[in-house]
Amino acid sequence: MAAVRERQKSYADKRHKLLEFQKCLSDETLIVPLEEIQVDEQLRFIEEPAEIMDREVKQLKQSKIPIVKVRWNSRRGPEFTWEREDQMMTKYPHLFKTTTNIESAR
Structure with missing residues (x-):
């Protein structure tokens, strides 16, 4: 039984x-259309950030960490994420050239 x-x-x-x-x-x-899917050598999805949407400073107990709100060109998962500004600037400096010009014009 x-x-x-x-x-x-x-x-x-x-x-x-x-x-x-x-x-x-x-x-x-x-x-997701096949032409929009990009993968690397390990067959992981490649997602590129489209633009920096916002900036904030995260206050920890003894330090402050600048973070940026990033809009990604991905159709899966969240459309926006908060990332460390220094890491994004190192990996994607082209995103900060346009925002720097806007801030210096103010």
Whole structure:
């Protein structure tokens, strides 16, 4: 009797997973055109930041960390993230050239 129950449970689990997969396939907001997908040598998604949206200084107990709100060109996951300004400036200096010009004009 236990073997029959286990077989039925296994069948139900597989069916449930299949239904969840079909729900994902039918959600058109999850579809990303192939020409927009970029991957590196390890087949990881490459996402590039589009622009710096905002700046803040995160206050810790004994230090302050400048952070920037970044808009990414990705269609999956969050559209905006907060990143450390120094790391973003090192990796993507071109994003800061336009914001520096805007700030110096003020």
